[in-house]
Amino acid sequence: MFVFFCPHCGENREEEEFGYGGEAFIPRPATPETLNDDAWGDYLFMRKNPKGWHWEMWSHNTGCRKFFVVKRNTATNAIAGSWTLSDGRKAYDAEGGAT
Amino acid sequence: MSEPVMRSPLHSFGLASQAKPIDGSSGVWANEIPHIGYISLRGDGRDQAFVSAASKALGIPLPIEPCTLATSESVKVLWLSPDEWMIVSAPGQANALCSRLELALAGVRNQVVDNSGGYTQIFLGGTHALDVLRHVSVYDFESLQPGRVAGTTLGKSSVYAFRQGNGYRLIVRRSFADYIWRYLVRAANPYGLGIADVPVDNLVGTSTASVNVAAG
Amino acid sequence: MTSFRVRRPGARIDFEKPLSFSFDGQPYSGFAGDTLASALLANDVRMLARSFKYGRPRGIVGSGPEEPNALMQIEAGAHTIPNLKATQVELYDGLIARRTTGYPTLEFDLKSIGGLFSRFMPAGFYYKTFQNQKLWPKFEHIIRQAAGYGSAPAEPDPETYDHSHRHTQVLVVGGGASGLLAALAAGRAGLKVVVVDEQKECGGWLLSSPHSIIGGKTADAWLKAVLGELQSMPNVEVLTRTSAFALHNMNLVLAVEQLQDHLPLGARSAHRPRQRLHRIRAENVVLATGAIERPLVFGNNDLPGIMTASALTTYLNRYGVAAGKRVLLHTSNDHVYQGACDLVRAGCEVVLADARARVNPAWEKRARAAGVDLRLGYGIAYARGGRAVSGAQLVKLDAERNAVTGKGPSIDCDALGSSGGLSPTVHLYCHDGGRPHWDDEKLAFVVPATGRAKSRIYCVGAVTGEFGLQQALEQTQRTIGDLLASLGKPAGTTSATDVHTDEPASVPPRRIFRIPDGMREGHGKKAFVDFQNDVSAADIHLAVRENYRSIEHIKRYTALGFGTDQGKLSNVNGFAIAADARGISIPEVGTTTYRPAYSPVTFGTLAGLHADETFEPRRYSAMHACHVARGAEFEPVGQWLRPWYFPLPGEDMHAAVRRECLAARRGVGIMDASTLGKIDLRGKDVREFLGRVYANDWAKLAPGKCRYGLMLDENGMVMDDGVTACITDDHFVMTTTTGGAARVFSWLEKWHQTEWPDLDVYMTSVTDHWATAAIVGPKSRQTLAKVCSDIDLSPSAFKFMDWRDGTVAGVPARVFRISFSGELAFEVNVDANYGHHVWEALMDAGREFGITPYGTETMHVLRAEKGFIIVGQDTDGSMTPLDLDMAWAVSMKKPFSFIGKRSFARSDTAGPNRKQLVGLLTEDPEIVLAEGAQIIERTDIAPPVPMLGHVTSSYYSPELDRSIALAVVRDGINRRSDEGRKTGRDVLYAHAGGKAHKVRLVSPVFIDPKGERQNV
């Protein structure tokens, strides 16, 4: 049962207030029509699903309704931090985008 | 044709007729505070032009500190997110306030929506009010300080809650109000629930003067 | 009679308050303070259960949650509770208890006949027999009848439950000496503290050992002082009868508080919940969960009258019950000595057989002085007895190896207590992924004395393996000191002398679990490890021989530790015997996984307030009371309750729907459309945003106009639909389906926040703000005109797909001229506070035109007659707009590649032979097809029959006076084309319930194909 720090509300809140938003930083292809079926299918369906650190989104459903970024270890349930979407992108890029 | 009459979401419970002054006979006191104006205001809290225009129209500084609320004679302004506020006003004033806001915010990225039909408010007080909140929500209400607002869960619905006077105010969505009321009644069962004559505040006072309200 | 009551100083029994109760129909008496177990023992009820597999007589073994045998059915009727452990049932006047095993009687159990052949029923025997699949149901029936303990109630629960969400700085689990000391220190430091203890009063083992001295005080006095101080602190709360049963991620501890079960039925309050689930989020968790004594494993160790030594002591000292007059104790450690002395003082003859040849001199001296008959270096080979223990055969043990060196005396006894050492209650520590480690000196799986500091889980007392009282308290002081220091608080609020005790320092226990009987395992008398599941030491050896070697395999093959006692007595013995059988060490064997619940917890407690009418939210529109008053039948749609149809007296649904449909087609009908999702969108980029999230184009929609849109997922499939109105160039109002409202709103927010934050768009849900009444039919304009004077309703001024602001029944309203029926129609939206008023005003206005309220069923018929889809009924997540023959609602020319567009081009999605929406007409117009009927080409072939699609919607159309249906059918659009008709490909069969009906594929628009009626 997680407690997340909402970077917008500035408070720790219980998991029940949040919704899971899936893997973070899967940008929509700018020109989908130029992609072949495999590349489009990869964007649609393929996921990292790592055992270990995972950059993911959560949405503060009953609070500020904002999506934000959490770095969470899927093997241990540990949480390294939470960020706004833009700050999370910076933190993710600073790690080289790796998981 | 009959005159327009407002009916609040909890009208069918007939709470108004059961209300009595708060005393020691029940551990929990509650009632609906119906017919209040609710305006959803959207805009960028980091945009100084927006904040000052909105503050001017509202007559009080727009709270930009997360999870806080601001109160004046005529409105309460609840911070809901970095770009969303709920303005609680008298219903008769909601329309005018919307217009004032729209006028003041012309040219600034914003949204002003009259949402008065979409919400109602529940008063919760008494010596065991905090116990009831512990039963119904995952939020740490013990830590909720005056002047702060929490958007959180209430049963399997949601609520915006803040402290006022000796009690709490719960702003809930209209269509969930029936469920939430029943849920609160159930949670309050161990302490005895009294239907409270809610201390009239400025918002309610003006509301009843300006509109017709169905008898409870 | 062998058991007897003793008035022990410090016993928690009120001899002034006798209570009566019954067990298996026999009346008995006990006293306030008794548990059902202690009262039964005091009444000399020994055998109170039969074993699970072999039907062997069983009695009470423990004194708390570890009890494996004494599972009771408490009370009858709606209040009945199955499987309560007699050791945890507080006695009250009038309590009714029944056995849960023993058929037909406890005295004669049918299973005991099987028990005679137990050698043919080893662990896992059922995997090896009953292999005829046809006969298996008969065998299974017999197995099922023989299995199971108590019975579920036959009636709904008359009592209630709730939850309490707590947030605290320190949670102390366990109110024994260590837990209380920890709470005291944290409380004195000013921290917010919650203490939970599963018993009715705090004290833990101290309650069984009232003579212990702590810091110069008797245990009793120490408890009084500490509890008094804790009670005086406003920052400390002590919850008794509260069992912490799970520890979850980030220190969420779940604990169940018993609020009523200890009271006579007549004294229970209807206002109080029976049980309360505390969900405690603690910044720091202090586990002071103590330890439970495990028995030794020897032949016939399951006879009634054989208990753990600590249970014997507890019954004596806490409950004033001596379980026998001649007591044989058997131990491998120091823990039983005080109890042995106490039993002698209470008037029992006590023989103590210690497996160790050399014992703690201090204890030896005390025991001998008290008059205990001490036999050193002996073990029990097997116990004697029938329905109860009558004696035991001792054997001389080798001082080093666990082997028999000679015969010992045979001892007569009427009670036997054994101690194989203490097993720390590590469960909670392990629920969140922690593992205990084996301490080879203390012979116990213990948790680290440092706890799990990173998670802020601290462990104090016996759970860390500090079994001596003084050592436990000293360790508690150190650990809480660390905790306080980490929070920047001063530590030293209790001193060393505060925790000084008079206990002799203990010496190591002997490493022995299974007492040897001089025979090969499996040849001698059955020696039980897990009483509840009838798992013997031989079963574990057999499992290992058969290569079920992993401890998880052993557990699953033998059922070791699977009972409602969660293996509290049996696990460590099982691990040790497995280690011996495999010839490896205990830590190499490891433990099984500890899972919640530490003690069983009712479903009712887990559900809390989510029961009955508050099981899940039920949403109502502002006009609900209007519908109730008119006798509507309701249909749940998502969370909403919507009117389904409005039967008049004597009408069935068919008649009501027919009447409602005709009213809407020929006069005027009215429907509550408030439940549709409504989203207000504002900003200069709203048009662009709509173009991205909808399949169709929004660039040219003018203010004052509305447009229907299809929303797709990125896979190209239809996920929602609705009408969106342009209010001004930067202001739109979108509607969604009733069930899809929340999903669509968060879908739009997600796209906006994560992909297109640069777009100037704000969205706000206004679903609840607007109440919506749709007035439908040729006379809707006349009806509306009566209550609306400030909108020009004329066809030229207020066209189809226009909207206008105005006043309806004196209330500001937004009126849409849109139609989901194909008729002239207006949807009136008002502030929901006026919803009731406006509905009634419209009813009044329409009275002269026969205005008829209708519900979802008529709405479905009307729209099906027009071929309008319902997302979720005519679509199923596998339909594109093209499959729905709705290419008109897709703009492939938009510059932005809207959501879902790219997916159309994939080979399968773009391929031929997709299922497409068509209309169906049956050959016989009276036949209404089943919704869900499958479409097939031929009726003369055996399964598997190729299926071409299915019927999605099917009704009797009053307007056409015949049945109609919508279906999705492979290549349906070609099949129903002129070309298809010529080749007869349009004739197929709809198959349901074993019957096939001939159908013809037609256009899905059955009425007014040119759409003239909605334009009048």
Next chain:
Amino acid sequence: MRKDYSSWSLFTKGLRHNEGWDPAWRSAEPKPSYDVVIVGAGGHGLATAYYLAKEHGLRNIAVIEKGYLGGGNTARNTTIVRSNYLWDEAALLYEHALKLWEGLTEDLNFNVMFSQRGVFNLGHTLQDMRDIERRVNANNLNGIDALVLDAAEVKRRIPILNTAKTARYPVLGASFQPRGGIARHDAVAWGFARAASKCGVDIIENCEVTGMDIANGRIVGLETTRGPIKCERVGCVASGHSSVLARMAGIRMPIESHPLQAFVSESMKPVLDTVVMSNAVHGYASQSDKGELVIGAGIDHYTSYTQRGSPHIIEHTAAAIIELFPMFSRVRMNRQWGGIVDTTPDACPIISKTKIKGLYFNCGWGTGGFKATPGSGNVFAHTIAKDDPHPLNRAFDLARFSTGHLIDEHGAAGVAH
């Protein structure tokens, strides 16, 4: 196969203090090379090895397992077996499995306690009933036993079910598959392990794959915690850990691993003699032969490999069970646990070749894998042995995520548990 397990052998070995039983399976040391290595000794993996040996004549096979055999989802599911799926592809695959279930105990000479007590899928809304009608008709046309029951008939067959019209989710009816039921989950793994072992398959526990040796687009071996193993073909059947294995081969998978929780009550006298599932209230229940109510909870929405989920999921399920069976309110949960389920976007499995020659994946069973165990192993064995899918799993390839040919069981409101 010699029928070692019988009442007679129980009798004769019982006379000799049960000392004469052989190991149920042989624990093998890894050999340097195998023709086929199956990664994952759960029910599906062991079944694959068994059918590879039995039906395809392969002999040099190993099944390697990072923990103990049958310790993953095989040991953690709620043991429901049924084949009443909506889409042809899924229905025929699960029906293939169900037919194998019906002969499995005798085939394996190991009683897997397959109890055909019937499975009810309750309908609570009009749309539920439409979906039920659609599915049952499809089942019948596919030769699968299924029927639609109205509320009165459901009540007659399950008297303890709450069918009050005032219920939050009133029961309007149900689909019923008489041949569905439950089985003893552990026994399935053990039975297949024993049968495979008798066919010469090496079963190697405590052997975790740490890498894949791929040369020229072909798999040539595995790195494991017990050393390298050369092999020509590798079948990965690792459920929740499939993404981890795929990553070693440089393959991306459309899989997310979620916690799925379940719990059992204390053992009670028989009270429920069938299997009841309800999508609308998110709960399903049966009573094991031992007397425990076995209850499946909903899936946690986040991904996790911890085998632990969040308690509010369990709490909701308990509430749902009480809504269906009000008298279970006073019954107690004895034990809860979690598994890691590998979910796909269309709630259907992947039984597929990959872009690496000789590397095959069988995964993505989500919440519904146990019931497919023998069928899954059977068609996967065919796929590996022939390097070509069995007709029954041809549609379950990875290519569908590019072509769009999804088999959308949850989109179709099929009960995907």
